[in-house]
Amino acid sequence: LIMKDNSLKLVSSEQALKELGLNEHQLRFTCRVQLHDPHSDPDTLRRIYTHLKSVLKGYAIQHLPDGTVMVESIVIKVSSSPEEANTKVILLSWSYQDEDLGSFLSTLLKKGLPSGL
C-alpha cells in the first residue's frame, strides 16, 4: 500500500519499490551439501527429485533437461570430483524471498537420501 499524489493505492512490492524510486537488493544463498553417494551424478539428481516429490506435496518440483532440479524457484545441482567419485556435492541456491523453503531443503538433504530410491 503506497501513498502517492495524495491518494492511496495497492500495488505489488516490486511496483511499490519502482514508484518510490528505490532499488531492489537481491540477497541470495548458495549452500554446498556433501553427500556420500556412489551413484552417478545424473542418478543422484534423479533420486533427489524422487525424494523431494515424496516429501514435498503441493510444491512445484521440476527435473529439467539441463541437469537441475527446481523446487519452486530454488535450484538444485549435483557435482562430484574425479578424485572422490563417491562424494557428491549438492549445490542449493535460493533467494531471501524463499528463505524458509531453502533452509528446509538444505537441512533435509544434509540427512541424506533414503535407500531404495
Next chain:
Amino acid sequence: MEEPPVGQAPKPLLSGAVPLEAFLALLQKNGIMEVKVEETAEGHILHLQAEDTLIQLEEDGTHIVCDNNEPLRTTLRDLVLRFLQKI
C-alpha cells in the same frame, strides 16, 4: 520428519546496499576476523577464510556461498539484513 514450510508469507523485498567497510567492521565484531577482500568490476568478493565462505557484495545484490552450516549462514544473513530496508 520435520514438516516442510506451508502457507508462510513470502519474505519482504529488500532495498538499499551493504557498505563494505561497515560490513567488515560488523563481521569483525561478530568474531569473523580473517577476511580477504577482492575488488571486482561489480563490487567486492569477501573470502571468509576460516569459515571457507564467500560473500559477493554488489550495489544491487549480495550472494552468500557457504557449506551447509546453518548457524553461520543465518548469522551472515542477519548481518547483511541489518543494512537493508525491508519493503
